[in-house]
Amino acid sequence: MNFEFTEEQLMIQQAARDYAQRELIKDVIERDNKAEFPTEHVKNLADLGFMGIMVDPKYDGSGMDGISYVLAMEELSKVDGSASVIVSVNNSLVCFGLEEYGSEEIKEKYLKPLARGEVLGAFLLSEPEAGSDATMQRTTAEDKGDYYLVNGTKNWITNANCASTYILIAQTHPEKKHKGINAFVIEKNTPGITLGPHEDKMGMRSSDTHSVMFNDVKIPKENRIGEDGFGFKFAMKVLEGGRIGIAAQALGLASGALERATAYAKERKAFGTEIGNHQAIAFKLSDMAVKVENARNLCVKAAWLKDQGKPYGVASAMAKQYAADIAMEVTTEAVQIFGGYGYTKEYHVERLMREAKLTQIYEGTSEIQKIVISRDLLR
Amino acid sequence: MKILVLIGNVPDTTTKIKFNADKTAFDASGVQWIINPWDELALTRAMELKEANAGKVESVVVANVGRAITEGTLRKALAVGADEAIRVDADPLDAFYVASQLAAVAKDYELVLAGIEAADYNSAAIGGMLAELLDRKSISAVSGIDFDGDSLKVSREIDGGSQSLKMELPLLAIVQKGIAKEPRIPAMRGIMMARKKPLNVLAPVEAETLTAYNSFEMPAPKAACKMINEEQAGDVIRLLHEEAKVL
Amino acid sequence: MSVLVYIENWDGKLKKLSFELASYATQLAESLQLPVNAVSLGKVDESELKKLGTYGIEKVMSDSNELFKSLDNRAIAKAINAAAAKVGAAIVVIANNNLGKAVAPRLAVRMKAGLVSAVQGLPVSTAPFVVKKIVFTGKAFANIEVKSANKVLTLAPNSFKLVEKAVETLVEAFDSGLTAADFETIIESTNKVTGKILLQDAEIVVAGGRGMKAAENWNQLEELAEILGAGLACSRPVSDEGWRPHAEHVGQTGKIIAPNLYFAFGISGAIQHLGGVSSSKVIVAVNKDPEAPIFEAADYGIVGDVFKVLPQFISAAKEMKS
Known part of the structure; x- marks a missing residue:
């Protein structure tokens, strides 16, 4: 048993964090307002290797493992769920599906440009x-x-x-x-x-x-x-992997909201002290942190199983259902901690909350995940 | 030619600074280490020089003085594109000691780039000391550097303006902000390749230390901020004059 | 043994910084009961150097070699070393500006001296010799012991009190023994900032952040700076956007300053920015976000629109000056 990430995994996490906190953040509110596609960012993310993270280098991918993918998705999603879903679909649905089940001709013709990020899927x-x-x-x-x-x-x-x-x-x-x-x-x-x-x-x-x-x-x-x-069968297999991507996205939305709420609770004062010193807020943050940590563990576990070549369908369903549900809870609580400010667009948390809602719906609703999990239990 | 870039390993710039109980040493527990920001800019510029002068610059080598814990930082330098890393396996005891270690490494490089300051002890010393130990020309506060035939075109900031210089190799350039636009984020391919690039660990040479960090203190907490209404903004000027006496 | 202070000149003129260094060296020498001398490199009128007498400098060694104009780092270090040798100086005091940072480490190696840069004020103790300096970019202070017999210190601006001590200054011609071959820095062009207060000299600094919205809005900051005789600065996003030159960026990766008065307009005060300005004596912050961390560091704060506040500051400052 080992809970340490490798040096490379940490480097990828940092690269994703740097890109998100330095670049994605810049116009994210404006892009959301205008529903504007992040064309330039997608190109940059492709140059950094984020469009074919797990694809074998022989098909022009980055050759990284599923854990790296989870870490990268979390960091991107802390800032911009729209950008991260573009990454997720390309990686875990399209590239994964083609690499795993496509013919050699299909991989040559279609997978390579997708993994390079020259085109999207x-x-x-x-x-x-x-x-x-x-x-x-x-x-x-x-x-x-x-x-x-x-x-x-x-x-x-x-x-x-x-x-x-x-x-x-x-x-x-x-x-x-x-x-x-x-x-x-x-x-x-x-x-x-x-x-x-x-x-x-x-x-x-x-x-x-x-x-x-x-x-x-x-x-x-x-x-x-x-x-x-x-x-x-193909669709079901691909969705099993895809769930890890969306689970990691939901995790990122939640951990991004937790980071912002924690920073705010240390700064904002009420009744003569930082609001973090009020137990009502401190305990909220504590609950949020436990949920985020659980979600991260589920995501990493599912990715680890996939990396080890072990069955991961149930684990990824658990990760997706749990991470999506807590993302909704954690982002909602973050808005609550921010109070009136949280309800305005400037502080990001209301957007994270709107984005979190979708993680409970797409690539298999939370209810569908429960079907997957319970069927396996009752089999 | 090969370009040598000196790399410092410093706490992430958002780190909350803590010291041990008797305030004699920095408490490094839980600290995330990064490439010293000025050194990272130097590295970025070195990479740009290599890319634009493929025939002339054969490789970019990075070097630091530190224990194994600093290898993550060196590996990051390799991931963004440095070709080789050198680590002198010693504690960076003081600026003179570190410069002495680097002098043993740097003598074979015609162009050495160093950041102007380090974000931890802010000593602004290593580059200049190294230049003196090597008896090399140095230019400090460099905000631009490029090849011009066999010479270099260097711009530097001086107190009261800026200058363009023509310099001959060998040279030690101590760089500041403006030298490169922004540090690079390593691409995954780079991260993957970093694993295969050489990271050579050297034993330290005999060297002295001339200074010692005896103790640390935190700045005194500031008094609460006096808030003034937006409509009475002019009062601030009056207060600065009458109360704070700084105008 | 003695204390030596290197007095830099700007086109033959001295600045407030020169007198600050002179006063510091005099006070340091007094605390150690040592004589103090100054060295000046390049062409400076005797009358200008004699002004150092106000702050206790009895002798200035002046090497008027014009070649020092090229600010060749190695040549200047050699010359100061020669001066130190001549008067048996064990401690050399230098400014912590661009030239000082370039020369001090070279000189330290040449003299086999322990170097402390950006020293805050007079020594904490003289035996052992311990000085205080900012570390972690303003987040903490360190007490550093210089163990070697020789010492080189660069002085952080605004960190101690000037004390007048009028003496008669003797200006003595000095030959540092350098030849033309020692000067290897070839200047092709110089771009001088004229008519403006330099950031590193400024006692008052007016700074703008992203909240200033656009480069063209700097005219209001320039106007305020002009009235107050202040230098201009900016936060990192501003120089990254290209609204202002990098030389004006203060903060963790830019310049570290400590003026008497620092105005922050539309600067939220990220920890990286505060590191570069937190040693300012008085900080005034104007920001529309009441939660902006800058207010934690500020002495006077206004929560509001910078474009409503600036005109009021400008007119109040005009009134005060008139």
């Missing part, structure tokens, strides 16, 4: 009528012999507009139910793909979320990932 699973229940795919990919013909609509797609490479989940054999589902890698500029309007969200406002419509879109046969009918 998006993961197209959710549908207007199939969010949490991924077995009910209405989007179809008809097998036309030498190509697939895709029709349907995908919803709530992060990176939908900025991405060049999509991973699409669609139904090929409706009669086989979820065993008929396939996954494809597809270029966004393929004819027949159109985007819905930019979603005006409560939080993560500068991440780029749209619905994506497919109208007689042809996908080459070689772009299918894995065997025919592998799509559902």
